[in-house]
Amino acid sequence: MIKFFRKIRQSLLLEGNTAKYLKYAVGEILLVVIGILIALQINNWNEVRKELINETKILKTLNAEFTQNSITLDSILKQLNRMEQSLSFVFQNIKPDPNLDYTPEQLDSLLSISFSDPYWTRSEYTLRNLESSGKLSTLKSEDLKSKLYEWSLVATDISDKDSDATQGFNILLNYYRENGSLRNLDEGGWVITEGRSSLDYDHFKFFTDIVFENIIDDCLVYTRQRIRRYNKARIIIDQVIALTQTADNKDD
Template identity: 40%
Template sequence: MIKFFRKIRQKLLSENRFSKYLLYAIGEIILVVIGILIALQINNWNENRKSRDQEQKYYCLLLENVEQDKEQVLQLKALNEERKNGSYEAILEIQKEKPKAKVFGKSWINALQRVTTTFRPNNATYSDIKSSGNLSIIQDKAITEALNTYYTNVAGYAETIIINSDFTVDRIKSLDSWFEAGVHHVNIFSRYNNDVFTDAIREKIKEDLPEYISEDYKPILYDAILITGTDNGRRHQLLELIESEVDQIKQLLQDKCNNND
């Protein structure tokens, strides 16, 4: 093709037809410019297609993270139901005229299981998008704002859970004695094996542990379990709020991930 145009130029010059040569040269330049513009347009189209493909992948990866968040919050709610049941049973026992230490202790331990556990959102993909400078790839700014709101809100709720549980743990740590709270009854004779205590020691402990919670210690434990129960009730509300946030962002991302247009 280049040789063909070169021959035309040479023929026009040899025939001393300069005006036609000039027009031809201009036309050739225009063709070259058009070719460059077309090449740039194709390149831009390819880059844009790659960006849209990457955007689609991001939506689906973000959705996977949020689906894991959904699974996590459901597990935490199930665990908290066990805590709430433990609180309920312990309160019923401490309200009796002669509450049994072993019954109270078992229920209280259930009410306190993994009390410092909170919700931790999976933000791996979102953090990667921001750290790599690819946030601009997400063209739907409503999604970006929704993601910012989601991670901010759930982090706040999760932090509140920890603050509340810290208050509960501090109250428990302030107790003067665990001896007649029933905790030793459960830990030594139900939850753990014989590696720590010999049979002789365990038998003596069993004799020394009181069967009933004393009248003096009863109001102290009553107060402690009420605090624990209140914390578990508030935790349920916070987990409900987290689940609502998860469901909202999940719906948005599902629509984007499933949209292949």
């Protein structure tokens, strides 16, 4: 192609037709410029296509991660709500003369729920990877970036509150350890299968102890705070899942 154009230029020069040669030269330059522009446009299209493919992969990975977090959160919330009900029942029945129509076995089963302290293990690998690689800023959706930032704040708050709650429940566990029978409280689980203690104990006495009331008060506060934060996390998770929906996600 280059040889072809060179021959045309040489032919025009030999003819001595300067005007015609100049017109041809301008036309050739225009063809070169157009070719360069087309090449740049094709390159831009390819880059946009690559960015779209990469963003789609990121969205699918985020969607899968937050969907899994949603499943584990539902499970933990059920346990926390069950524990909150147990703590509330215990708290309401701490009186000078409690009237608890329960067998020791039934009471132990109720008390064992009160210090289960379920912990939400959530996945944040994809989000942390996006933050460390700088790819988070490349996401096109400002709403999604805003929600992911909000999620980071809520997740940090949850971790702090979970840590406080664990300390509170360790105090309750130590109270049971020092004043009652852990063997009997553990009986309903799958770890202790050797049966109930043959030693004397009285878990009914807890309900007239001000120390026990104060510990249960703390645990109830921690549990309700965690439930509120987890429910807030649930809202953000649902929003992130909606914002990361792709055609593949919708087909599934």
